[in-house]
Amino acid sequence: MMKKMGFVWNLRRLMAERNMFQTTDLVPQLAEHGVHLSREQVFRLVTQPPQRLSMETLAALCGILECSPADLIEVRAVHRQTAKPVASGEAADRAVAPSSRSVRVWRPEGL
Template sequence: MIKKMGIRWNLRKLMAMHEMFQTTDLVPLLAERGVHLSREQVFRLVTQPPQRLSMDTLAALCDILGCTPNDLIEVEAVNAQVPKAVGDETAPLPQVRRTTIRRPGP
């Protein structure tokens, strides 16, 4: 069984709740807390879920927004696969896609 995990990144939503509508609003607030990021880095941080995030940046965001890491990051299962039990009629069947190979003919 393979379970792929995804995250929902709520930084933009939390910023809006604090009436912060421009990504550049975060730059000086992060700098006050010792996190020095360029405007472009902050833009990417706000607009897309980060693949890696330093603990210093996470702590600074939580301090700025008065929230916890759980408010910023929601973990969710994506494309969860469930094995079919013997005799279980309600379990999903695996998806099979058949492919036909055609050779060019004369």
């Protein structure tokens, strides 16, 4: 089993706890801290975990939300099972059949 580190991005939750429900609320506040991001960039920052985050942006968010980086980012261990090589004869045995459901086809009269 391979151990990998992941994280949970808590920006949206921290904003809600401070009655900030619009992503656009952050745009002027970030600008006051010297971080100039477009509305679209701020929307992505709030709604998706960032792949990269500048220290200036992190510091600005912490200042705006009066929190620490640990409040914004929760690091967690993610356990993933590594796939074992499968012998060619075993591959067919492990194939999963597609799910089936009954379907009724209606045809117009006269066809």
